[in-house]
Amino acid sequence: GTTLRLILGDQLNPRHTWFEQRRDDVLYVLMEMRQETDYVLHHAQKVLAIFAAMRELARQLRAAGHRVLYLTIDDPDNRQSLPDNLDALLLRFNVRAFEYQAPDEWRLDAQLAAYARRQSIPCRMVESEHFYTLRDDAARLFSTRKQWVMEHFYRHMRVQHRVLIDGAGRPVGGQWNFDHDNRKPWPGLPSEPADFRNAHDHSALWQTIVAAGVNSFGEANAAQLAWPINRAEALQQLDAFIEKALPHFGDFQDAMSHGAWRMFHSLLSFALNTKMLDPREVVAKADAAWRAGRVSLATAEGFIRQIVGWREYIRGFYWAHMPEYVEQNVFGHARALPGWFWNGRTRMRCLARAIGQSLEHAYAHHIQRLMVIGNFALLAGLDPAGVHRWYLGVYVDAFEWVELPNTLGMSQFADGGLLATKPYVSSAAYIDRMSDYCKGCHYDKKLRTGERACPYNSLYWDFFARNAGKLSPNPRLGMVYRQLAKMDEATRRSLQEQADELRNSLDRL
Ligand code: FAD
Incomplete structure (x- = not known):
């Protein structure tokens, strides 16, 4: 048999x-x-x-x-x-x-x-023999705690797997986390490294897929598909990333630019999530680059945290909260996604770019997913299940175990704060600080009301005003609510009117 x-x-x-x-x-x-x-x-x-x-x-x-x-x-x-x-x-x-x-x-x-x-x-x-942790390891770690906190899990992982740990069991460099060093906007230099992936021609396969009747969206670019299709290509991509991009990864991890769609990111999520690459070998190479003095500790730690920390934590969170998690919608948001999520045609330059490159490359980096697209979706009150389906479809690395907690939890706060300690939303000021998107935009980043006002601004204040019952007790949001309290009634009303109008005409933005 x-x-x-x-x-x-x-x-x-x-x-x-x-x-x-x-x-x-x-x-x-x-x-x-x-x-x-x-x-x-x-x-x-x-x-x-x-x-x-x-x-x-x-x-x-x-x-x-x-x-x-x-x-x-x-x-x-x-x-x-x-x-x-x-x-x-x-x-x-x-x-x-x-x-x-x-x-x-x-x-x-x-x-x-x-x-x-x-x-x-x-x-x-x-077992699939891929992850550091078993499905329920994180749930067991948090079983005696009130709240899931990534940093707690991450430190546990560092010690258990002896990642960036010295002989005495302490974090190397005397610090667990160098996140504060990792938040610079990008001045345009050093330049974005050339795309370090191999491209190959899959036109014949694409014809087969289309002829079989499979529907899809975004650009196939089948003659020059640039995602790795085997381990050798994935390893080559990993080495090129460590050499050319990792040295600047930490500094510009949160930066965005109109002219640079990859910035200094690894583009390794597809190879990792399909398990062509083992997370341990990715971590080992970043660690070795630091030990050889080729990248700073802040950079190595910042990159390693994404894989040893966030990636495994998100997976544990998923298994602890499924299947009910898909239904989460704490704000009761129900609006359909505007049509430009499928063609990138909006006058908001940041969204046109972030969505446009997602359609072109099946990829956007973390801050584009979180602080441009996800931020807008939450402020505009889009149906989180619809947002989830869009993210699950559009990115080459999207598999539900990692996409769902990131989208519903981290980005849409639809679980009311199980995953994130506060909603990741911002007005135009943050996007302008971290990118060059606002330059030349149809909308004015400084205005809150009027036809040319950046939509993020009124939507941002109205989001907090509308959800004060749920969010104002959150100590991390104290400053936002103090600022709201200082606004006069007329200002608040005009922000609300502006936001209402925008939400009713999303397709025309
Ligand atoms: P790099 O910036 O080079 O980071 C290195 C690696 O760290 C990534 O390859 C990834 O494996 C891991 N990593 C980094 N951040 C996270 C995170 N928040 N959660 C889990 N792993 C992380 N990641 C996916 O792999 N699939 C998804 O479907 C997905 N959907 C997302 C949806 C939203 C709304 C948000 C905010 C984030 C999502 N992420 C997802 C996390 C993150 O944005 C991507 O892993 C990252 O952009 C992939 O690009 P990269 O390989 O160049 O990452």
Whole structure:
């Protein structure tokens, strides 16, 4: 009998212990399915990059002598759903045991668990051997505490995994966190490093995907797809990042510029989330760069915190709060996303740029996602579930376990503060301080009311005024509410009228 081992599209780790031995009684299965292309409307590059990387792993496994069955999206035998395909394969190959790696998404975890319960053959879920932590490690760490705090988790991780820890068990440099050194705007120099990714032609695959009827949005750019499709490319990208961009990562981590869509970010989230790269090797290379004196400790720590801290914390948070978390909407926001989320055509220059590059590259960096797009969505009162679906679709690195807590929790505060200690919102002043977006914008960053006023300004004050009942007790928002209290009644009313008008005409902004 055959053991069937399923490999999901975000489980492309060729170094999994599964592959250490070549076994004739094991059949590996990868499937391109409408179930996976259609659970949300995806960016073209996301579908393309995942399928291309799946095909590449299948090719490599076969070359190494493994038995692999690959179902393409246009295969007449493809039933396009996981349980239906598995049913057919179990019969066809006389399968005696079924194994799969722990899925990272609740959706697939529930589907596979239900499937396994219905089988009479032995079914087994094994670890994906990717993350530092198990699904419920973070929940266990926080079980005795009132609140989830990332910094607490992060320090625990640093000690446990001996990352940037000295011989005495103390953080190197005597400090856990150098975040305050990492918040500079970018003056235009040093210049943004050239795109350090390889591009390849996937036009034929793209034609297949389109012909199969898969809908998508954003630019496919199939002839020059620049996302890594195997481990070798991902490693090359990692090395280039460490050498060319990491030295400036810390300084300009929060900076944004009209002319620089990557800034000094790694663009490694796709390779990490599909598990082509192991987080430990990414951390080890950043650590080594610091030890060799090539990057400052503040920079190395700031980068490492994103991976050892935020990434693992977010994952633990997801598993602790699913499946109810998707429904969170503490402010009762219900407005539909304006049409320009799908074409970038708005006169607000920051949003035109951040959304425009998301459509062009299936990528925006953290501060664009948080303080431009997410900030606007929250201030405008967009339906958080709709915002969640947009983020889940548009970014090449978007998988629900990491996208959902970031979107609903960190960015939309839809959980009322389970993840973030205060809403990440700002008026035009913050965007102007951290970017050059406001220069040449149709709207005036200094005005709060009137036709030319930057929409962020009135929306910002009105957001806090409207939600005073929920937010004013928050000590971190004391200053905002003191400023609101000092405003005269007429000012407050005109801000509210302006905000109401804007919210009713979002499509025309
Ligand atoms: P870098 O800036 O180079 O950072 C290095 C790595 O750190 C990233 O590759 C990523 O693995 C990790 N990291 C950094 N910040 C976070 C974070 N907040 N949560 C988890 N990991 C983090 N990240 C995703 O991987 N997928 C998503 O779908 C996603 N959706 C997001 C939605 C919103 C609203 C926000 C505010 C953030 C989201 N993030 C998401 C987190 C972060 O923005 C991206 O990980 C990052 O922009 C990816 O680009 P990079 O690889 O160049 O990151």
